[in-house]
Amino acid sequence: MTQLVGSDPSPESNTHRTVTEDSDTPNNRDTALPPPSEQDISDIVTYIGKASASTGQENEVAGEAGDRHEHATSYWDAGAMAPLNARSAAAIARLRAYRPPPFPVWDRLPASRRAAVLLLLYADRRGDLRVIITMRATSLRNFSGHAALPGGKADSVHETPYQIARREAWEEIGLPLDARLPKPFRIEPLCELPCNMAQTHLVVRPCVAFLHIDRDASSSSSSSSSAATTTTTTAAAAAAAAAASATQQNNKSKSSNDDDDDDGGGDMSIIPRLDAKEVAAVFTAPFHNFLLTTDEPRPERTRRPLPPGHWYDGRWLSFRDQAWRVHNFHVPVDGQKVSKPQQSPQQEEKTSPEEEPQTRGENGTTAAQEELARKLAEEEKETGRYKVWGMTAHILLDAARIAYDEEPEMEHNPHLGDERLIAEAEVEGLLFDKKRGAEGGEEGEGKGKGKGKTEPVKM
Numbered sequence: 001m002t003q004l005v006g007s008d009p010s011p012e013s014n015t016h017r018t019v020t021e022d023s024d025t026p027n028n029r030d031t032a033l034p035p036p037s038e039q040d041i042s043d044i045v046t047y048i049g050k051a052s053a054s055t056g057q058e059n060e061v062a063g064e065a066g067d068r069h070e071h072a073t074s075y076w077d078a079g080a081m082a083p084l085n086a087r088s089a090a091a092i093a094r095l096r097a098y099r100p101p102p103f104p105v106w107d108r109l110p111a112s113r114r115a116a117v118l119l120l121l122y123a124d125r126r127g128d129l130r131v132i133i134t135m136r137a138t139s140l141r142n143f144s145g146h147a148a149l150p151g152g153k154a155d156s157v158h159e160t161p162y163q164i165a166r167r168e169a170w171e172e173i174g175l176p177l178d179a180r181l182p183k184p185f186r187i188e189p190l191c192e193l194p195c196n197m198a199q200t201h202l203v204v205r206p207c208v209a210f211l212h213i214d215r216d217a218s219s220s221s222s223s224s225s226s227a228a229t230t231t232t233t234t235a236a237a238a239a240a241a242a243a244a245s246a247t248q249q250n251n252k253s254k255s256s257n258d259d260d261d262d263d264g265g266g267d268m269s270i271i272p273r274l275d276a277k278e279v280a281a282v283f284t285a286p287f288h289n290f291l292l293t294t295d296e297p298r299p300e301r302t303r304r305p306l307p308p309g310h311w312y313d314g315r316w317l318s319f320r321d322q323a324w325r326v327h328n329f330h331v332p333v334d335g336q337k338v339s340k341p342q343q344s345p346q347q348e349e350k351t352s353p354e355e356e357p358q359t360r361g362e363n364g365t366t367a368a369q370e371e372l373a374r375k376l377a378e379e380e381k382e383t384g385r386y387k388v389w390g391m392t393a394h395i396l397l398d399a400a401r402i403a404y405d406e407e408p409e410m411e412h413n414p415h416l417g418d419e420r421l422i423a424e425a426e427v428e429g430l431l432f433d434k435k436r437g438a439e440g441g442e443e444g445e446g447k448g449k450g451k452g453k454t455e456p457v458k459m
Contacts, residue, residue: 072284072336073124075132076270078184078213085127087288091403092121092129095190095208098402103195103419105426106203110157110433115204117151117392118165119399120175120187121287122211126299129287129403131396133331133388134173135280147388149395150175153202161205162189173282173339174273182270184214193398194417196391201430203422206395272339282339283386285331290393290400293409295332307334307384314410320421325413327393334384 073080084092106114120132136148152168159167166187169175178187193206272282289296295311298304314327388396397408398416425431 072130073122074337075120075122075130075211075284076272080125081123081213082125082127083215084123084129087404088123088127088129091287092190092210094405095210095399095403096188098191098193100192100194100417101419103422105419105423105431106195106205108426109203109431111154111159112434113201113203113431114154114157114159114161114164115152115198115202116154116161116164116168117149117204117206117395118169118175119149119193119206119208119395120169120211121190121208130284131287132173132282132284133386133392134282135386137276137278137280146390146392147386148392149206151204161192162207162209164205165207165209172275172279174271176270185211185270186214187211191402193395193402194415194419195422196395197418197422197425198391201425203431204391204395206399208399274339280340281386283331283333284336285329285388285396287396287400288404290329290396291404291406291408298335304335307332309383309385312410316411320424322421323413325394325411327389327397327410327412329388329393329396330383330385331388332384333386 121129122132124130132150134148134150136146150169150172151165152172154164155167166175166177170177176182181187188210190208190210193208196204196206198204274280274282286296289311293312295306298306309330311330312328313330314325316323316325318324394413397412400406401408401416422431
C-alpha cells in the first residue's frame with residue numbers, strides 16, 4: 001500500500017526535554033551569599049528528583065494531572081507535549097519516508113485549480129498523535145460550516161503545495177510561518193499525499209507535517225545550566241531559590257489549567273488567532289482513531305467519560321460513475337479547548353472574494369457566523385462531538401493508513417487520493433483556468449457534472 005524510502009530514525013532523536021529555570025538574577029554576581037545549608041541542599045535534591053520524574057518517558061505526573069481536567073493536549077502548550085511513544089514514533093518515521101507516485105497532471109494545472117491542505121500532527125501528553133482540524137465559516141461560498149484541514153488555493157503556479165498549505169494555515173488560524181515560530185516549537189514537513197479532487201474540480205494536495213519541541217537544543221542548554229550550577233556554593237544557593245520559584249510557578253500553572261478559559265500556558269504567538277471570515281472553530285482529534293469504527297478508550301485514570309454517541313458511520317455512493325465511500329467521524333470535543341474567533345469591529349472590515357456581503361454585528365462577525373457559532377456551541381454542549389466527513393475524512397483516513405501501516409476497520413476505497421478521477425477530469429476539459437473573480441459559480445458548475453453529486457460529500 002505504501003511506498004517507503006529510507007529507514008526509521010534512531011530513538012535518540014526522541015530524547016525528552018528537561019526544562020530549567022534561569023537562576024541568574026540582577027546584581028547577584030557582586031553580592032556575597034551565605035553558603036547553602038543542609039536544608040537548602042536537601043531541597044535542591046528533592047526538587048531535581050521530582051522534576052526528573054515528571055519528565056520521564058511516560059510523563060506520568062503531567063499526564064495524570066492533565067487527564068483529570070483536559071483529555072486532549074492543546075497544540076500550543078509545549079509543556080504538555082510528551083515524547084513520542086513507540087507507535088507514534090514509527091508512524092512519523094513512515095510518513096517521513098513516504099513518497100507519493102509521480103503525478104504530472106499537477107504541473108499542468110492552472111493556479112486557480114490548485115489547492116493544498118496542511119495535516120498537522122503533534123504529540124499529546126501520552127505521546128499519542130493528534131491532528132488539527134478547523135470548522136469552515138458560513139461566509140465561505142463553498143462547504144461552509146464543514147470540518148476541514150487548514151489550507152486553500154494557490155496564489156501562483158510557482159508556489160509548492162507545502163508553501164500553499166503553510167501560508168493558508170497562517171492566514172486562517174494564525175500558525176506562524178517557520179521563520180516566526182517561537183522556540184522551542186518546530187514544524188517538520190514529512191510528506192505529501194496523493195491528490196484529491198473537490199466537488200468543485202479543485203485539485204487538493206495534502207501536506208503532512210509534524211509540530212514538535214526541539215528537545216536537542218533545549219537539552220543541551222539545560223545540561224550547560226546544570227553544570228554551571230554545581231560549580232560553586234553560590235550557584236547552589238541561587239538554584240534553591242529558583243527551585244522554590246519554579247515550584248510556585250508550577251502550582252500557579254496547575255491552578256490556571258483548571259480554568260476552561262485559560263490557554264494552557266502556551267506561547268502567545270502560536271495560540272490560535274482565527275480569521276472569522278474563514279474559520280469558525282479549531283479543534284483536534286486522535287489521529288489513529290481514524291482507522292477505527294469506535295472511539296479509542298480514554299486512560300483509566302481520567303475522570304471524564306466519553307460523550308454519548310458513536311464515533312463512526314458511513315455509506316457508499318456513486319461519484320463520477322465510481323463507488324465512493326462516505327466516512328462520517330464524530331470527534332469528541334468535550335475534553336479540549338475549542339478555539340473560536342474573537343474579532344473586533346475594527347479588524348478585517350474589508351470583504352474577501354469568497355465572502356458574502358452581509359451585515360456585521362457588534363463583534364465584527366456576520367449574523368450567519370454568529371448563528372454557526374451558536375450551533376457549534378449547542379452541538380458541543382449537547383453531544384460533545386463535531387462531525388468530520390467528505391474529502392477531509394478521506395484525507396485523514398489515507399494518512400492514517402500510511403502512518404500506522406494498518407488497514408481500516410471500516411469499508412473503504414482501496415486507492416489513496418483521487419488521481420485517477422483527476423486525470424479523467426483533465427481529459428474531459430474540466431480543469432480549465434478559472435479566474436478568481438468568477439469562482440463564485442464554481443460550486444454550481446461542479447454539480448451535475450457527474451452522477452451522485454447532488455450533495456457536497458467531496459469537500
